[in-house]
Amino acid sequence: MEFGSQNFFNRLKAGVTAGDPDVYVDLNDMVDRSVRYLVSAQVNASDVEDVLQEIKITVWRQMSFFLQSSADNTPSQRNAWLIKVTKSRINDFRRKNYVNRPQQLEDGDTSGGGTPPEPHPDLSSLLTAEQQINYERCCRAISHICNLDMAPDRLLACLYNGVLIPAASTGGARKKGDPSAILRRFSGQPLSALRAALWRELRQLLILPPPEGLLAPLDRKLAGGAADTPFQLTAREITLVTSRSRTSVKKSRNEILGGTLDE
Secondary structure (H helix, E strand, O other), X not given: OOOOOHHHHHHXXXXXXXXXXXXXXXXXXXXXXXXXXXXHHHOOHHHHHHHHHHHHHHHHHOXXXXXXXXXXXXXXXXXXXXXXHHHHHHHHXXXXXXXXXXXXXXXXXXXXXXXXXXXXXXXXOOOOHHHHHHHHHHHHHHHHHHOOOOOHHHHHXXXXXXXXXXXXXXXXXXXXXXXXXXXXXXXXXXXXHHHHHHHHHHHHXXXXXXXXXXXXXXXXXXXXXXXXXXXXXXXXXXXXXXXXXXHHHHHOHHXXXXXXXXX
8 A cells, every 4th residue: 555545545534533643653654665765865874764754744744734635636646745745855954954065975975976776666656657757758868968979067067057957947937057057156166076966966856866877978978087177168158068968859859758958
């Protein structure tokens, strides 16, 4: 039985209505089984229990609203609600505890060199079909960019300006990129620092951990001696290489199944 199933929804509704204390235990166990892997993939092992506790408290506090608003929802829609709560609490924790302190993240998180395992089946089952499709399309777009015939500093600029910034933008119109923000943040820093930041932010952006080997073409170029090279592109150069990557993605639209860079 999964969190979004009708049987578990009925159990929650009956338990909350009756004031059954056991429903809280059942809910905690279900949340733990459903999202522990996602939490473990995003924070240090020593922080997992604290983050899980915050998620459980949030879910319980919002339970009355969830029961009222989700009565007619499908199991996948209820599961998506749990993922949304989970990612919100993870991001809150990371902002409060890891900002400007990347050394606290474990080696696999900071370098990205030790890529995470494939998504756990229990976590994948929580996704709606649309979420799974969008996740796969985004990964294909990122992989396509990493395989372009560009120097590593240009690949990093494309990934930030063409993927991360637009995907993280909110509001009616998605941003087309922000070269000035990239320069403020990374100008003069070694490319290895950009690579580490890129990996961390992809883990926050994607609904599942990035697949193994996603940035392998970029890593091979960095391993060729470019890792310590400072990032020195201008705003114009960032705009130009992003435009080039967009053109390439559009030409490969069928392979990427819609992409993510201009929609």
